[in-house]
Amino acid sequence: MRLILRILLFPITLLLTIFTFILTFLLGIGTWLLNIISGLIVIGAIASFITGETSLGVIALIIAFLLSPYGLPLIAEKLVFGLGKITGALKSI
Template identity: 35%
Template sequence: MKLIFKILSVPIILVIDLFTLVCIGLISFSAFFLRLVSGIVGILGVFVLVTYSVKNGLILLTIAFLFSPMGIPMIAAHLLAGVQHISSAIKNL
């Protein structure tokens, strides 16, 4: 019974692992561009904060944080770790 389950779960594990691999590549590729956007928006946010409006400057700095490697890419990495955990749980059954 356990052998049959392992044989049936191999395609599911393969799809999850390939999906994880593609997502890791996308996160790595997009992190470079998001880092550039974050830097530009961060500098613009500081200038707006100092010269124009505190509220608009803080909004731009928040957007810069979301585009930084600690924002949206980190959320994606945590979700991807959850998918990898599911894959390893299926493998251990």
């Protein structure tokens, strides 16, 4: 019974493994790009604080935080890690 289940789940685990590797690669590239954009937004926020536009600077800092490694990339990393755990659980059957 277990062998039949493993044979049936093999295509799914193969697709999930490939999908996880692709997402990990894209996550690395996306995080790198978002770090650059976040840095540019912080520079713009500092410039807006210097010119006296405090509300725009605060909004820019919030957006920069969301684009930093502690914002959206961290959420995406947790999702990819969870997908990897699901794949590992399916492989262990």
